[in-house]
Amino acid sequence: MSATLTVPHSARVRPAGRRGRIACGPVTTTDDSLAADIDACCRLQGEFTLRSGQVSTEYFDKYLFEADPLLLARVAREMVQIVPQDTEMLGGLEMGGIPIVTAISQITGTPALFVRKKAKEYGTAKLAEGPDFTGKRVTLIEDVITTGGAVRDATVALRERGATVEVVCCAIDRSPAGENPLADVGLEIRSVLTKAELDAARSVRRG
Template identity: 75%
Template sequence: MTDETTTADDQLALARDIDACCRLTGEFTLRSGQVASEYFDKYLFESDPVLLGRVADRMVDLVPPGTELLGGLELGGVPIATALSARTGLPALFVRKKAKEYGTCKLAEGPDVAGRRITLVEDVITTGGAVRDATRELRAAGAIVEVVVCAIDRSPADVNPLDDVQLEVRPVLTKAELDAVHG
């Protein structure tokens, strides 16, 4: 078995395990107000130390050279960024949805971001709204943000939902890969 085959087999196994753990059926009201018969509960893999570790292991090679900080987005990106930080030795930064209105009034908890190259870390990207907002805020604070690594990219194939903010998306898994193993 070659390394390439092993990697493909590992990817397929991870997709199967994540799908089996996280895809729920029933009646779910989505953020948009629409009702769906299927829901993907990403917190189920994030709270499982083995699955979280496997995702973080796959993310290591997605982090671009020159990254100084890993910016985990509230809430789902925080455990992934922490696991990834432990594997890479890069410091983690915890990025809030909006700056605190008390104490330090920070958007990002951890080291100073000004002039630093930050790779954002997110659990699932569909439209990229939270990532887009964080990118704009961090750049306004002087950070260099060019890449987001995510566990799952649920956007349509061949579409980068973050092109408008010139942000490259590097996923561990895609919606197509999860749909292909669902059965």
């Protein structure tokens, strides 16, 4: 049996279908040092070639906080607060969303799905590993959203297979402030932290 999930009035929400506007109240994160601790863990200095081909002296390695059991647990506790109450299943996206969805599922008792980038071509040929999600209300779980490409693809694919998908919850929203990059597929974004908060935490740390 899944636990009752509640969303605080002040949750950070980027509504579906209202591109360019955010309905949000005060900061919802109850873990005041979370942004600073994630930034300190994940922001690396050196020489890094980015996906674009550009070279940067700084790189944000999101997998470092997901591989840290204490940070992962703190993130999961915060994300539980923003999962919609009517969620029947949680869908963690390959691969960054999987450790987070597992942690949230353990806290709430809500069944989890592990959503592939594309259905495998052998065996059960599943898109999502786990229980049958046909007719279920699935909330997607992702680590970081920037353009939302993987989330968009998963949303469309799950809907085609009979799931109701209306919300994605992420640990960090790095999309441009005031925009919902997933409004075109009618998906609402809820986040624990934003890029601006991580940048602010870095500035404080640097003094």
